[in-house]
Amino acid sequence: MKKYLLVLSVASALAIPFLQVQAVEKVTIEVFESDSCPHCRAFLSFIEDLQKERSDFELVDYDINTSEGRDFFVEVTDKLELPKATPIIYIGEEVLLGFDKPKTTGQAVIGLIDKTKEKESVRSLKEFINTRGSVNQNEDGEICDDGNPCELRTSGNTIIGIPFTGKTIDVGNFSLPTMSFVLGVVDGFNPCAMWVLVLLLGALVAVGSKRRMWEIAGLFLVAQALMYYLILNVWLYAWDFIGLDRIITPIIGVVAVGAGIYFLREYKIATDECKVTDLQQRAKIAKKVQEFAQKPITVVTAIGIIGLALSVNIFEFACSIGIPQTFTKILDINQLSFFGEQFYNGLYLSGYMLDDLIVFAIALYSFDKIGLTGKYTRFSHLIGGLLMVVLGLILLINPNFLVF
Template sequence: MKKIFFILGLALWLMLPVAAIASNDVIEFSAFTRDDCSHCVELKEFLETDFAERLPNVQPKYYDLADPDTYDFFTEFTGENDLPRATPTILIGDRILQGFESAETTGEYMIELASQLTESSYFEDYEAPTSNNDDDGLLIHLPWLGTIDFQDYSIPVLAIILGFVDGFNPCAMWVLVMFLVFLSQTGSRKKMLILAGIFIAAETIMYYLILNFWYTTWDFVKLDQIVTPIIGVVSIGAGAFFLWEFFRNKGDECKVTTSKHKDRITEKIKKMVNSPLSIGVFFSILGVAFSVNIIEFACSIGIPQAFTKVLELNYVNSLMRQVYILIYTLFYMIDDLIVFGIAIWSFKYLHLTTKYTRYCLLIGGIVMLLLGYFFVFDPSKLIF
C-alpha cells in the first residue's frame, strides 16, 4: 500500500503544471539520480552552487534510484516515454533532460529552461547554445574530433572488443576445426556448408540466449553494492588468467576439456559427418553446439558476466540492450566465420587461427583487468 501511494504521489507531482506557478513561489523540478553516478554528483554540485545563486526560487527535488519504489517508477516512466534508463534524468516543466556534461553546457541550458518557467527576466537576452539538446550530458568534446555523443559509441565498442576476445579461445575452436576436417573428407562442399552452417547458427543463438540470461540475473538481483565488486574480482581473476596463458603458454590449448571429453565429441562429429542429412543429424548438431557453448562459457568465464553487468549499470532500454548483445554475439562468432571461410578456401591456412587466439588472450587480459578495477573501485566510470 505504501508503494502504491508513493508511485501515485510521484506521478501526480510530475504532472503538475509547473509553468503556471507564480515567479515569487518556490518552484521544484525533479531529478532521478544514483549514488554511484559521477554525472549525478556533478549535477548536484552545480545545482547547489551556480544554479542556486542565479535562480534561488527554483529548488531541485531528488529521487534516488536506490529506493525500490523510485526505481520501479523510473523504469515504468522511461519505458512509457521510450527513454534509456540513464542517470541523471531531469524533468523541468515538460522537458526531459538526460545526462549532465558540465555547468557551461548542460547547466546553462537548464538555467535557461528554469528561468522561462519563473517568467524571470534574468535570461531575457540569453540564447541557449545551439549545440545543446536534451541529451547534452552524453556529449563529449574531443580535440580534433569535435563534439561526439559518447553514449553512442562506448558500449558498442566494448561489445565489439569483448565479443571478439571472447570468441577467440581454444575451447571451442578445436571442435569447429575438427568438424570441418571431417566434413572435408566427405568431398561434398554442399554438405560442409549445410552442417557447418547449422552448427554456427545454433552456437550463435545459444550464446545470445546465455547473454540475455546473465543480464536478467543482474537485473533481478539488483544488489549492486555486493554484486558489482564480486564481478570485479572475477574480472580481475579472469584477466590475470588470460595474461598468464599468454606469457606462459602458447594459448592454443583448452584447459577446460579433458582428452576423454574431446574423444567423446570427436566420435559424435564423425558419426554425424558420415550419416546422411536427416532430422536426427540436425538435433545431434544442436547437441554438440550446446556442449561447445557450455565449454566455451567456462573457458571465457568473466567476460560475458562483465559485459552484461555494464549493460545493467547503464540502464539501457530493452531495444538497445538487444542491439548491444547482438553486436557482442556477432563479434563473438567472427572467429568461427573466419575459420569456416578459411576451410572453404584452403585448409592449409587453419593454423593461423591459433596465433590470433594467443594475442586475443593478451588483449582480453588487459581489458578484463581494467574492467575489474572499475567494477571494484569506481563503477561510475562504467556508466556511459
C-alpha cells in the first residue's frame, strides 16, 4: 500500500509543473473593436501577422456593433471605469487602450503576452469583472480585498510614433514639461480633426473676407481648444463618444452636403450673371457680399461653430485614445496637485493646437498673396462646393474613409 502511495505522490509531483505549463501555454487576448475604427483594423492586422510568427496566444474578438458585444462592452467599461472607445485590449489582467503602430503598441502587446506566460493562472475578462469573495494577489503584490473586484491595471506604454517619419521615441525619457508638449504635438497632427479646419478655411476664403476668416476660424480654434481641454480633465468616463459619434457624424454630413450644394449654386449663378450683368451691377453685388462678410457674428453662428468644434473632437476620439491615455496616466502616476495637472494639461494643449495654428497662418498668408478676383472666387465656389458634397457623402456613407 505504501508503495502505491509513493508512486502516486511522485506522479502527482511530476504532473504539477506540467499542469502549470499547460495553464499558461496559450495566452488569451480579448479585444473590443468596431469595423468603423481604423485603429481596430490596424490591431487585428498586427495580430494576424503575429500569429504567423508565434502560436502561443489566441484572440477573442468582441464586435461592439452586435447587441451581445455592445452589452458586454458597456458592462466592462462601466464596472472598470474605462472610456467608451475602441480598441480596448485585455491581456493577462491588464488593459491597453487604443492601438497606434506595431512598433509602439504592438511591442506592448508582445510584452504583455510574454509577461502573462509567466503567471500560474489568469482570469478571463468576464471572470475578472465578476470576481467576488476570494483574495487574489497579482504579480506586483497588490491585494484585492474580499467583496470587491480586483483593480484592473492599465498599461502605461510611453513609446509613440512620430508623424510622417515612421520613427518612434520613448517619451518616458523626457522631463515632464517636454513630454507633455511632445505628446500634444504628436496627438495634434491627426487628419481626423485637421480636415475640418481646412474645409472651414476654404469656405471662408470663398466668402471673401479676411475679417470673417479671423472671426469664424478664430472662434473655431478657441472652441476646439476648450473642448479638448475639458476632455482631458473629464477623461471620457461619463461620455460615450462612440454613441455620440453615431448621432453627430450624419448630421455633419447632411450640413456639409447642403453647404456644398449652396456653393455650387453660387458658382452657377456667378457664371450666368457674367453673361448678362454689366460692370455697375457687378459692383453692387460685390458691395453686398462685402457688407455681409463684415457683419458681426450672431449667436446662432457662434453656437454652430462651437458645435462643429465639439463634433470634431468626438469624431477623433471615437476611434482611439492611446496618446492622451498615456499622458493622463503619467500625470496620475506623478500624483500632482490640481494646479500642477492643469499646467501640464495646458502644455499638452499648446502642442495639440500647433498644427491647427500653422494651417490657419498659411490660410491667412495665402489670402493676402492670392487676392480675391472674380475668377478666383467662382473657382473657389466650384472647388469648395464639390469638396463639401464629397465630404458630406463620405460622412453619411463611410466616415471612416476620412481617418488616416
